[in-house]
Amino acid sequence: xxxxxxxxxxxxxxxxxxxGVIGIAARRxxxxxxxxxxxxxxxxxxxxxxxxxxxxxxxxxxxxxxxIALAATEAAVGLxxxxxxxxxxxxxxxxxxxxxxx
Amino acid sequence: xxKVLIFGFFSFLAxxxxxxxxxxxxxIYVVVALLSSLIxxxxxxxxxxxxxxxxxxxxIYAVAIAVFYIIAISAVPWEKAKKSESHxxxxxxxxxxxVLFLYAEMILVFMLGVKASPEGKFRAFIExxxxxxxxxxxxxxxxxxxxxxxxxVLLIGMIGAVLIGRKESQTYExxxx
Numbered sequence: 001x002x003x004x005x006x007x008x009x010x011x012x013x014x015x016x017x018x019x020g021v022i023g024i025a026a027r028r029x030x031x032x033x034x035x036x037x038x039x040x041x042x043x044x045x046x047x048x049x050x051x052x053x054x055x056x057x058x059x060x061x062x063x064x065x066x067x068i069a070l071a072a073t074e075a076a077v078g079l080x081x082x083x084x085x086x087x088x089x090x091x092x093x094x095x096x097x098x099x100x101x102x
Numbered sequence: 103x104x105k106v107l108i109f110g111f112f113s114f115l116a117x118x119x120x121x122x123x124x125x126x127x128x129x130i131y132v133v134v135a136l137l138s139s140l141i142x143x144x145x146x147x148x149x150x151x152x153x154x155x156x157x158x159x160x161x162i163y164a165v166a167i168a169v170f171y172i173i174a175i176s177a178v179p180w181e182k183a184k185k186s187e188s189h190x191x192x193x194x195x196x197x198x199x200x201v202l203f204l205y206a207e208m209i210l211v212f213m214l215g216v217k218a219s220p221e222g223k224f225r226a227f228i229e230x231x232x233x234x235x236x237x238x239x240x241x242x243x244x245x246x247x248x249x250x251x252x253x254x255v256l257l258i259g260m261i262g263a264v265l266i267g268r269k270e271s272q273t274y275e276x277x278x279x
Contacts, residue, residue, distance in 0.1 A: 003103070003105045003106055004105060004106055004109050004149070004150070007212060008109065008113070009146075009150070010208065011208070012113040012116065012117065012146070014204060014205065014208050015117055015120070016116060016117065016120050016139075016143075017204070018201040018204060018205065019117070019120040019121065019123065019124055020120070020123075021197055021200065021201055021204075022124055022194065022197055022198070022201060023123055023124035024197075025193075025194040025196065025197030026124065026190050026191060026194025026195070026197065027124065027190060027191075027194070028190065028191055029129060031129055031132075031171065031174060031175060032123070032129055032132050034171075035123060035132055035133065035136045035171065036123060036124065038136065038140075038163075038167065039120055039123055039136065039139060042139070042140065042143050042163070045143070045147075045155070045159075046143060046146055046147075049146075049147050049150050049152045049155060050150060052150070052152065053150040053151055053152070056224060056225035056228070057224050058224055058228070058233070058236050058237050058240055059240070061152050061154065061155045061233075061237055062237060062240060062241050062245055064152070064155045065154075065155060065158060065237075065241070066248065066252055068155075068158055068159065068162050068163065069162075069252050069255075069256060070252070070255065071163070071167070072162055072166065072167060072256070073255055073256055073259035073260075074259075075167050075170055075171070076170070076259055076260065076263040077259050077262050077263050077266065079170065079171070079174045079263075079267070080262070080263040080264075080266035080267035081266055082174070083174065083178055083266075083267050084266050084267060086178055086180075086183065087269075090182060090183055091183055092180050092183040093183075095191060
């Protein structure tokens with residue numbers, strides 16, 4: 001029944017998570033930083049679903065559902081914050097934000 | 103064998119789109135790469151037999167969140183923003199040791215052979231009832247409190263997004279120009 005090994009899921013998940021971390025740290029545009037964050041969250045979902053496929057259980061898929069719901073919230077709040085920063089300071093890049101005061 | 107081929111195709115597509123997310127310059131192209139990556143990940147979920155998570159990935163991620171990003175990119179006048187000369191920062195190279203450490207840890211775990219034996223507690227139920235029914239039964243019994251908490255978090259997030267993203271009074275607009 002099992003044809004795909006668990007290691008394949010974990011390798012794909014780890015590579016995608018590493019790409020997401022590099023994107024978060026190395027990009028300047030705020031919107032693309034959020035998109036890299038979505039990629040990293042998706043990589044975690046791959047690991048959870050792969051572990052479920054190996055173990056024959058469904059608990060990881062339930063946690064994947066929770067992660068999807070929280071990612072939707074995170075996208076909404078994050079984009080709201082980015083648009084508010086744009087209205088306040090007229091910047092789109094993360095290294096222009098140097099001051100803590102509005 | 104066919105499953106392995108389909109899994110390889112979808113994972114190759116996901117990793118190639120992930121490279122596109124961190125390498126492309128235009129934000130619209132990055133959104134398209136993100137969409138392609140999300141659809142490939144949904145394909146991986148379908149191969150792994152997680153139909154409910156795959157369908158919700160397509161519905162929530164690939165439709166709602168991607169369209170949300172496209173609206174945020176196209177409705178805000180980004181051309182009025184101060185442009186920086188480069189799309190990347192070289193301080194980001196600091197993240198490279200962390201990523202390499204993660205990869206080294208994964209290789210170490212594979213070498214050591216830490217593994218959990220498959221119990222297969224729900225496998226008979228999954229084959230009899232289908233994936234969605236088993237997930238629903240466990241989600242609404244064992245994880246019911248967490249489910250309600252997620253609904254509360256979604257409500258708070260919606261209120262916060264509306265409050266943060268709404269148009270303020272004129273003072274901020276005048277200050278910034």
